[in-house]
Amino acid sequence: MILAQISDTHIDPENPNGADRVSDLERCVADINRLDPLPDAVIHTGDLVHNGTPAKYRLAASILGALKIPLHVAAGNRDDRAAIRLAFPTGRDLLPDTAFVQYSVDDYPVRLIALDTLSATTNMGDFCDGRAEALRVALAEDGGKPTALFMHHPPFEVRESTYGWQFDSQDGIERIRRALDGKTNVIRLFSGHSHRDVRGWIAGVPASSTPSVAIDLRLGDFPAELADVPIYQIHKINVGLGTVTSETRGARPADVAAE
Ligand SMILES: [Fe+2]
Numbered sequence: 166m167i168l169a170q171i172s173d174t175h176i177d178p179e180n181p182n183g184a185d186r187v188s189d190l191e192r193c194v195a196d197i198n199r200l201d202p203l204p205d206a207v208i209h210t211g212d213l214v215h216n217g218t219p220a221k222y223r224l225a226a227s228i229l230g231a232l233k234i235p236l237h238v239a240a241g242n243r244d245d246r247a248a249i250r251l252a253f254p255t256g257r258d259l260l261p262d263t264a265f266v267q268y269s270v271d272d273y274p275v276r277l278i279a280l281d282t283l284s285a286t287t288n289m290g291d292f293c294d295g296r297a298e299a300l301r302v303a304l305a306e307d308g309g310k311p312t313a314l315f316m317h318h319p320p321f322e323v324r325e326s327t328y329g330w331q332f333d334s335q336d337g338i339e340r341i342r343r344a345l346d347g348k349t350n351v352i353r354l355f356s357g358h359s360h361r362d363v364r365g366w367i368a369g370v371p372a373s374s375t376p377s378v379a380i381d382l383r384l385g386d387f388p389a390e391l392a393d394v395p396i397y398q399i400h401k402i403n404v405g406l407g408t409v410t411s412e413t414r415g416a417r418p419a420d421v422a423a424e
Contacts, residue, residue: 166274167204168313169197169234170398172357173377175243176225177215182381189378189395189416190228196416197397198233204399205273206234210357210375211241211317213249222248229253239279240266241317241358242288246281255279259299267296269303274404275352278303280316280341284333290318290358292337300344304351311404312351319356319374321365325385331358342368353409355400361385362396362413373398373411391415 174190177183197207209229214221222245229236238253240246246266249255256268256279270277280300284291304312320338322329332338345351345368354372361384365372375398377383383396394415401410 166402166404167202168355168400168402169200169204169207170210170315170355170375170400171197171207171378172210172375173212173241173360173379173382174209174225175212175215175377175379175382176221176228178221178224180215182379185381186379187224187228189380190225191231192395192416192418193378193397194228194231195419198231199417199419200399203234206270206277207232207236208277208315208355209236209238210315210355211239212243212357212377213238213241215243217243217245217248219248222252226252237270237277237279237315238266239315239317240281240283242283242290244283246283259303260295263295265296265299267299274311275402276307276310276312278312278314280314282316282318282320282332282337287333289328290320290332290337292320292332292340294340297340297344300341304344304348308348309350311402311407312348313353313355313402313409314351314370315355317356318358319363319365319372320354320367321372323359323361323363323365323374325361325363326359338367345370352402352407353400359384371409376413
């Protein structure tokens with residue numbers, strides 16, 4: 166199974182870089198659509214738009230609507246949960262009758278679970294008892310099926326960042342860790358928010374954060390040839406072995422991709 170991951174697109178026509186961010190996302194969508202084989206699905210790990218208004222979500226959805234494969238979105242701190250629910254499918258709701266966007270997608274060989282890590286008070290991450298209990302229940306439902314989690318805030322230390330730990334407190338991370346403890350079928354955790362290409366671990370599960378698609382917000386060092394190229398990631402999952410091979414790649418122009 167192959168997943169493409171995009172993140173932190175921060176679509177925002179009111180920003181001076183707004184047109185570039187639209188172009189960055191369009192280039193990634195076009196490149197993903199040209200992949201052979203096509204991925205099974207795309208995950209977006211949040212900050213789809215920057216401080217969402219309905220118009221920004223309409224714009225983001227119109228670009229993402231060109232994807233040839235299903236898209237699953239996790240909410241970021243710059244997102245509006247209700248707007249995400251309106252604009253995108255959110256799987257089987259793990260916290261019905263709440264605002265949280267936490268859901269399971271059971272249609273693939275690897276089960277995908279979107280976690281809601283939004284804080285009520287800050288731009289950092291949070292994960293309360295209710296969300297942790299819903300994750301525990303979901304994982305207990307099917308303890309054998311390989312499962313990948315995707316979420317906005319990385320629950321591991323990003324040493325390169327001013328904010329190494331990107332949660333309000335360690336409590337939220339500890340709740341995730343406890344929910345995952347001993348769950349050997351959870352093979353990977355994907356996140357965004359750091360805008361960097363970084364890796365870590367939680368409860369023995371390999372975890373990663375992908376660079377922002379928005380080039381103006383991207384952090385870290387990249388090869389010179391990618392300076393003006395938007396970046397996304399491809400994750401190849403060997404379901405039988407439970408392994409994941411990840412690749413960070415630049416969105417190729419159509420003429421290069423055709424070669
Ligand atoms: Fe972001």
